[in-house]
Amino acid sequence: MRKDTNKRLQFNAFKKKNKKSTQVERFKPTHQSKARKTQDFWAQLSKHRMDILIRAAIVLAVLVLATAFFYFRHQNKVYETYEVISTSEVSITSGMQVRRFEKTLLLYGNDGAKCIDAKGNVVWNVTFEMQNPMVDISSNVVGIADYNGSKIYMMSDSETLGEINTGMPIRNFRVSPKGLAIAVLDDAVTTPIYLYDTAGEQKAYFSTTMRNSGYPVALGISDSGYLVGISYLYVDNGNFKTNIAFYNFGEVGKNQTDNLVSGYTYANAIVPQMEFVSDDRAIAIADNRLMFYGGNEKPVSDGEVLLQEDIVSTFYGEHYVALVHNNTEGEMRYRIDIYGADGKKKDSVLFDEAYREIFFDGDRVVIYNSERCLIHRIGGIDKFNGEFDKPILAMAPTNVSNRFILISSDGVRTIELK
Secondary structure, eight states: OHHHHHHHHHHHHHHHHHHHHHHHHHHHHHHHHHHHHHHHHHHHHHHHHHHHHHHHHHHHHHHHHHHHHHHHHHHTOOBOOEEEEEEEOOOOOTTOEEEEETTEEEEEETTEEEEEOTTOOEEEEEEOOOSSEEEEEETTEEEEEETTOSEEEEEESSSEEEEEEOSSOEEEEEEOTTSOEEEEEOOSSSEEEEEEOTTOOEEEEEEEOTTTTOEEEEEEEOSSSSEEEEEEEEEETTEEEEEEEEEEOSTTTTTSGGGEEEEEEEETOOOOEEEEEETTEEEEEOSSEEEEEEOSSSOEEEEEEEOOSOOOEEEEOSSEEEEEEEOOSSSOSEEEEEEETTSOEEEEEEEOSOOSEEEEETTEEEEEOSSEEEEEETTSOEEEEEEOSSOOSEEEEOSSTTEEEEEETTEEEEEEEO
16 A cells, blocks of 8 residues: 555656646747747848848949049030020120129229129119229129229129228229228328228228338238238339238237238249238239238248249139240140149140130139130130130129120120030
8 A cells, every 4th residue: 555655646746747847848939939030020120221221322322423423524524615595785885894793794984883694684883983993803892993083982793882982092902702992092101001891981090101111012801801911012222022911900910010910021022913812811923933821810921832934914713823924835825824722733724815814613714815715624624615606805604514604795695505
């Protein structure tokens, strides 16, 4: 009996153990299934994300290649002719001068000035009486004054801005895109130099003398209007030199004598031209060198190019300055050397025709006269080299790269290069 009881107890214990083991085994496959499903979910999600990234990378690569293709095609496209897409009549009286004025045109003479747009519409019209009108254009602002007169008329390419009455004869002046004007005036003893706003209010003033500084022959004014560069010619016992002076009419220059913040002297050099190509970059052009200055508070000299050839004329833009020389090699008549605002030579262009004007339009230089036009991409190829179907007085760019405004004696036309 005791043996049977022991066997029965052993059998029950074995049965319970077997049952517990069976229950564990029964639930084990369920846990493995959930884990496998979780792993499959994350694997599919990772694969889906990778597919999206691959597709995005392919689309981006296609867009980059397409953009590069069209950019390269545009940069290297050569135009052979043009089509007139609009015309309008404009009355140009005898003796009237025409100048490119931003994306519009300026017409002026002894009895007034007006601005016209690409459609020939008159934007503004100003009347005056002048014997020898002087014009200075800076971006979209123009100033007009009579030599030895006492008024400066200030306009933009969209409206008239005001009149400045100096009260003394004007010898020279420059304007800035902010509507400020710097004027060299005539006095019996000193040479007064005033800074005005468009309302005619005096913003700054100082004076010079021939004995101390020399005579101011060139002016430059920054885009903001508060940084001014002046070239003084000084002659002593038959020897001459040029003093370049920079004045700051902002906070930095307040504590300096006459707002003078920096200056440089060049022996045996005449500097008839000074320009600010941006708010912190200035150039000075001498008869024997090209000088570069940097800084929007206290400009410093940061390079110069010594010139071995005579300069025929000079032109400048926001990023470039062009020096035209007589070409001494080959059959072409002229050579234009183009320098960047960093002082480095960017390109040279040869051309054979007499020119009316040279101007920069982005990375292109445009050279034209009344009958022909050459458009050259700086560092690249000639984009257009052709004749006009009728003589023109002036040419101006538009907001479309292959469209230009032409003004002739009988009206204004907009052309599209083809």
